[in-house]
Amino acid sequence: MNSFEINKIVAAVIITVLVVLGISKISNVIYDKESAVVAYKVEAPEGSTAQVSTETTIDLTSFFALGDIIHGEKVFKKCAACHSIAEEAGNKIGPKLWNVMFRPVASITDYKYSKSLSDYKKEWNWEEINGFLTKPSKWIKGNKMGFTGLKDERDRASVILYLNQNSNNPKPLP
Numbered sequence: 765m766n767s768f769e770i771n772k773i774v775a776a777v778i779i780t781v782l783v784v785l786g787i788s789k790i791s792n793v794i795y796d797k798e799s800a801v802v803a804y805k806v807e808a809p810e811g812s813t814a815q816v817s818t819e820t821t822i823d824l825t826s827f828f829a830l831g832d833i834i835h836g837e838k839v840f841k842k843c844a845a846c847h848s849i850a851e852e853a854g855n856k857i858g859p860k861l862w863n864v865m866f867r868p869v870a871s872i873t874d875y876k877y878s879k880s881l882s883d884y885k886k887e888w889n890w891e892e893i894n895g896f897l898t899k900p901s902k903w904i905k906g907n908k909m910g911f912t913g914l915k916d917e918r919d920r921a922s923v924i925l926y927l928n929q930n931s932n933n934p935k936p937l938p
């Protein structure tokens with residue numbers, strides 16, 4: 765074996781090590797990204813696969829302390845392209861949202877929901893609405909709400925307060 769061949773072997777080993785290190789770096793980065801967009805979730809999923817897997821407990825009292833209804837009304841402008849909120853208003857691209865808090869998911873009878881929303885079988889409690897609005901596509905996989913979500917906690921807390929307010933029977937905050 766001449767020194768040229770030894771050099772080639774050494775180079776091959778070094779390249780292999782670099783590639784392996786590189787791949788693990790890249791997967792770390794991907795993993796970090798994933799965990800950065802994880803939504804809050806309190807309940808364990810009941811036999812459903814359409815769920816975010818990582819779970820974090822959220823202190824709802826301090827979460828809602830961030831919000832205010834006036835700001836929520838402004839945030840709702842983002843939703844208003846697809847949703848009405850007034851009591852007498854009808855469905856738009858999305859279902860009407862008057863009374864949405866604590867009503868069963870996908871329960872407006874004259875609105876055609878996606879299968880994934882119809883099959884979800886829960887109600888819009890604080891945790892569910894918060895998780896859904898954080899990242900709709902992740903919280904209920906395959907639903908057809910074309911909205912990326914509200915990353916900002918204050919925006920989310922505020923719009924949830926606003927939804928709760930627009931009801932025949934606003935619920936006391938947790």
Ligand code: HEC
Pocket residue numbers: 839840842843844845846847857858859861864868869870871872876877878879880881888897906907908909910911914923
């Ligand atoms: C681009 C249109 C669009 C925007 C913007 C949008 N939504 Fe939706 N939304 C939909 C559609 C469509 C559905 C029905 C999803 C399905 O059936 O899978 C839906 C469903 C929902 C539901 C479930 C209602 C039910 O009856 O179960 C809630 C709650 C909701 N949206 C809240 C919001 C809020 C709050 C915002 C603003 C922060 C928002 N949406 C922004 C289109 C939109």
